[in-house]
Amino acid sequence: MSLGDLLPLLATQDGALEIFNLERHARVTLYISKGTLYCLNVGGRLVDALQARSVVGELMNARRGSFEFLPGARAHRCEEPLSMRMDRLLVALTSTQDEFAMAREHLPHPDTVFRATGEDGPEDGRLRDFWERAHGLLASGASARGLAGELGMPLDHARFYLYKLRQAGNVEPVRIRATRPAGGRSQLASRLLNSLKRRFFGQREGAWNP
Amino acid sequence: MSKQEQLQSILKAIKQALPELRSVVVASTDGLPIVHDSADAPRVAAMAATALGLGKRISQTTDLGPLQETIVRGNDGYFVVYAAGDKGVLALAAPADANLGLIHLEARDFAARLAQLL
């Protein structure tokens, strides 16, 4: 049984789901109560909503892992509880995964710099957590690689979010401008243009009509 | 043994013959990794193919004869690229104190074996 099948079954329970022996993760503990994920612990560290979404997404794709469910167990220290509905989260992640697989070809280059087009965030709930954490960085321009590093998420997830935000019109790629305009280029450009016309069209200066 | 298995066993043999190597990448001449033990194989495979392609061209244009290898040397180590037949690239990352002479001897042998498979 894959974790993708397991999680929905346990999502309605009350207790702690411990997942270990994962290829790419330290021990993960999901604290669930009344169908809500209120705390998530990765390798002894509590994570925020954005990272939680990421981790659960990766768990659903994990090929190997062991689990143990402790009914009734509660998180001891959870200062800033998440309140993520497990059923909604799983549905969103499944559809995101399908979309992600299809979008692979269209994801932006990891180092392309994007900038927020305005103050307003996306309508789509799936993108809002990301927007909350990222829009400060995006105001001055950030790449997927930069965001992945700052926010502690896999590079491909950051690329996917930027892809979706671009589709929604919330970000656009930056066109970098020279810090000093290259002065004197017009003389050069003019000379080159005239040479090209003479060379390829055998015309004298000023005789061109596009 | 399938071709992939044979290539893997050559990879293993290279690492046994030259345990000081940091990584080994076998790639196609157009930059795709074939077998490797590198964490960054796609990037390294492309760069190795570029280096080999450039090396071959320079060697040809400046009349150096057939290309032997292309070496990038940094303070902390070497990156050496050999042709493995017409379609293959063998790239090795070695520490700064590596014995390049020995590496060349072994690598050329392995490159010839790889050439037969690629």
Add this chain to the structure above:
Amino acid sequence: MEPLKVIITGPVGAGKSTLIRTLSETEVVDTDAAASEDIGKAMTTVAMDYGTLHLGDQLLYLFGTPGQERFDFMWDVLTEGALGMLMLVRGDRPEDLGPARRMLDYLLSQHPVPHVVGVTRQDRPPVWGPEEVALFLGLPKERVVGLNATDPKSAVQPLMRLLELMLAEEESRS
């Protein structure tokens, strides 16, 4: 006089090497290798193509980049300090426009380089023309021109447009 360089970039099979061969007065130096993937042709550029053009007393280098994204480090190496960049895309392959946009967005976010896009294969409809390509790439219409990469009088159009736009920009600044 210092030589200048113009970069020709774009997805695999767009016609970069062909364009340089058409415009170059010297024999084009290439760094081709056998393509191990199916890209519609036998060889592919793994480092660069290099041609030259003498315009009056000015020497122009034409550098073609590889098309595949795994060679993006070469895109940067070659684009650094370029006078301008020409990106070629095939009008008869809409599926290449996504990769073209990805490449363009990446390069323009790293290098403040004057740029023009050339759309090839305009002779066989149904085909994407310069206007549609401009819309998709988020560029003003005047930055996208149609061309035939094998005909010198047509192949030189994007280069001329690049220079015209550079002139116009300087004039509007002063």
